[in-house]
Each structure stands twice: as C-alpha cells, then as structure tokens.
Amino acid sequence: MPMPLIDRIALTQFAEQILIRAGMEPDKAETTAAILVEGDMIGHETHGVSLLKWYVEALEDGSLAKSGSYEVVNDRGAAFVWDGKSLPGAWLLTKALDQSCERVRDHGVVTAAIRNCHHTCALSAFMRQVAEQGLIVQLSVSHPAASRVAPYGGTKPLLTPNPMAAGFPTSQDPILIDVSASITTTTMTQNLAKAGKKFPEAWAFTAAGEPTDDPREVTERGGTMMPLGGQLKGHKGFGLGLIVELLGQGLSGKGRANAPPGVFSQSAFIQVIDPAFFAGLDAFTAQSDFLASACRSTPSAPWNNGPVRMPGDSAARRRRAALEEGVSVGDVPWEKLCKHAELLGLRIPDVAVSGTPRLSLIE
Numbered sequence: 001m002p003m004p005l006i007d008r009i010a011l012t013q014f015a016e017q018i019l020i021r022a023g024m025e026p027d028k029a030e031t032t033a034a035i036l037v038e039g040d041m042i043g044h045e046t047h048g049v050s051l052l053k054w055y056v057e058a059l060e061d062g063s064l065a066k067s068g069s070y071e072v073v074n075d076r077g078a079a080f081v082w083d084g085k086s087l088p089g090a091w092l093l094t095k096a097l098d099q100s101c102e103r104v105r106d107h108g109v110v111t112a113a114i115r116n117c118h119h120t121c122a123l124s125a126f127m128r129q130v131a132e133q134g135l136i137v138q139l140s141v142s143h144p145a146a147s148r149v150a151p152y153g154g155t156k157p158l159l160t161p162n163p164m165a166a167g168f169p170t171s172q173d174p175i176l177i178d179v180s181a182s183i184t185t186t187t188m189t190q191n192l193a194k195a196g197k198k199f200p201e202a203w204a205f206t207a208a209g210e211p212t213d214d215p216r217e218v219t220e221r222g223g224t225m226m227p228l229g230g231q232l233k234g235h236k237g238f239g240l241g242l243i244v245e246l247l248g249q250g251l252s253g254k255g256r257a258n259a260p261p262g263v264f265s266q267s268a269f270i271q272v273i274d275p276a277f278f279a280g281l282d283a284f285t286a287q288s289d290f291l292a293s294a295c296r297s298t299p300s301a302p303w304n305n306g307p308v309r310m311p312g313d314s315a316a317r318r319r320r321a322a323l324e325e326g327v328s329v330g331d332v333p334w335e336k337l338c339k340h341a342e343l344l345g346l347r348i349p350d351v352a353v354s355g356t357p358r359l360s361l362i363e
Contacts, residue, residue, distance in 0.1 A: 005327065011040075015033035018341055080099070081253070082112070092114055127312075136169070140162065148224065163185075189215045204226055
C-alpha cells in the first residue's frame with residue numbers, strides 16, 4: 001500500500017496545532033511545523049513530522065522551552081552570538097538566518113554562532129530559503145553533551161555525527177549539500193537497532209574497536225559510529241567533525257569543556273555570504289551553472305542506476321512532487337501523530353484511502 005499523500009498546508013497546520021496544544025508559543029510552533037514539513041518534502045523523513053512525538057514529550061518534561069526569546073551574548077553587526085535558552089532549534093536557526101540575510105547586504109559576510117539550541121531539524125530544510133535569494137549559506141551543528149563517534153583510531157565515543165550543510169544559488173535549482181562527519185546518523189542507527197536490522201555495511205565499531213554492521217553494538221554495547229571514510233580513511237571524517245565542533249562550540253562559548261552532561265543542547269554555526277561583494281551574483285551563477293551542468297553530463301559509472309545528480313536534485317524533485325500531489329507521511333509516524341493529537345484534544349482530520357489522499361484543513 002502506498003503511503004498517504006497529505007496536503008502540505010493542511011499537514012503544516014496540523015503539526016502547528018499539535019505543538020501549540022502542547023504549550024509551544026504560536027510563532028515558534030508555526031516556524032517549527034514549517035521546517036519539519038519541509039524536511040518531509042525533500043526526503044528527510046527521519047527529521048520531519050515523525051519528530052513531533054519527541055518534541056511533545058520534550059515540551060512536557062521541560063527540556064524544550066515553550067516560550068521566551070534568545071539572549072544576545074555578543075553582536076558586532078557582521079557577527080553575533082545567541083544563547084538559545086533551549087528554545088526550538090528550527091525557530092532559532094530561522095531567526096538567525098533572517099537576521100543574517102538582512103545584514104549581509106551591508107556587510108558581505110555575516111557569521112553567527114548559537115549555543116543551547118534544542119533540536120535543529122534537517123539542515124537542508126533551511127538552505128533553499130537563503131539560496132533562492134542569491135546568497136550562499138553554510139550551517140553546521142553539534143551536540144556537546146552527547147558522544148556517538150570516537151576520534152579516529154580510538155574506541156571511546158566522544159563526538160557526534162556533526163552534520164554540515166551548504167546552499168549555493170544557480171539560475172535554476174540551488175545546489176544543496178547536507179552531509180555528516182560520520183558514515184551514518186544517530187537516528188538511522190537507533191531506528192535500525194529498534195527494528196532488529198543491520199547496516200548495509202560495517203558502519204560502526206564495537207566497544208573493542210572491531211568493525212561491525214550491527215547497530216546494537218552502538219546503542220546497547222558501548223560501540224561507536226564510524227567517522228566518514230570508515231576504518232581506512234576515517235581521519236577525514238574525524239577532521240570534518242572537529243571543524244564543526246570548534247566553529248559551533250568554540251565561537252558560541254558553549255561546548256564539551258563546559259556543557260552539562262546528558263542535557264540536550266546543540267551548538268550551531270551559521271554563515272551567509274553575498275556574492276555581490278565579490279565578483280558578483282552573475283559571475284557566481286555562471287560558475288555554479290557550468291559546474292552543475294558539467295557534473296550532470298558526466299557519463300554514468302556501471303554501478304550507477306541513472307544519470308549523475310547534483311546535491312539537491314533529488315530534494316528539488318521530491319519537493320515539486322509534494323507541492324503538486326501532497327507530502328508523503330509513513331503509516332507509523334501518522335498513527336503516532338494522530339495519537340498525540342487525540343491526547344491533546346485535537347480533531348484528527350480525515351485522510352482519503354484511495355486516489356490521491358488529502359488532509360482536510362483544521363477547523
């Protein structure tokens with residue numbers, strides 16, 4: 001059975017209402033719901049509305065702040081630092097990006113760091129809104145109170161997967177890059193372990209440092225996820241992970257040296273660049289268009305079941321389909337979403353079971 005396709009606006013309103021009923025301030029709920037649905041639209045299902053169950057629980061136990069604002073730690077115009085006060089990461093990053101995009105027209109480059117963010121969702125969900133303004137954006141986040149990845153050559157978990165993303169304008173779809181410094185992610189590892197499944201390859205180490213394809217070695221037995229590059233070339237992923245940690249934690253002033261253990265609190269690094277302050281936007285897109293075209297026209301390798309794609313091509317295709325046909329939501333996440341809606345006293349909209357299913361708007 002195909003997964004239901006749900007109208008984007010209706011799904012966003014439904015997610016927003018769940019967050020509001022759980023206690024989140026309306027402006028923060030609106031932004032968070034939009035970013036979560038954007039994650040689903042571009043294919044990041046693990047960082048879409050399936051996270052709402054966790055967000056509601058975090059609102060209930062107080063680890064995710066329901067209201068308030070960030071604290072300005074430092075602001076020099078072209079650079080600023082915020083303390084996020086455990087507020088929603090989607091809202092904090094969106095506000096910081098909006099401020100950066102406003103200021104970059106005067107400064108050329110605006111850089112920011114935020115400490116004490118709650119979960120920041122899929123980083124690629126923030127890229128398009130900036131790149132489509134003709135700007136370049138870089139984002140990276142880490143979680144200084146958590147340990148998932150050992151330093152290359154070691155066995156004790158210390159770092160986190162440390163995702164990093166960048167968006168670049170072209171004359172058509174932007175180039176959107178979203179990768180992590182580890183081979184796999186925490187969410188995938190936890191989901192596979194819970195389902196009793198294995199990694200496609202040896203993507204982790206046991207506690208003794210032996211390669212393994214069993215995610216439970218990480219979730220239950222003290223193992224670690226492999227850095228990008230694996231056993232032989234993991235020094236590359238280790239290096240990238242250090243860059244992410246030092247930019248976000250070092251510049252924000254909150255990291256492994258002073259983060260309370262066990263408290264969910266992410267550190268983020270943000271940079272927005274205006275090509276107009278360099279050779280110009282037209283000059284930049286001439287290069288980005290040429291590079292994208294040259295990459296796509298490269299002959300496909302025998303193991304590649306299709307043409308060469310640029311980062312962001314699949315996301316753009318999925319997003320267009322979601323806008324036209326509806327957002328794909330899995331049965332299990334939808335059931336959990338409806339369960340929380342019931343507990344919060346929300347009406348559960350009807351979803352059609354044939355044709356192109358649509359979710360009716362919240363009344």
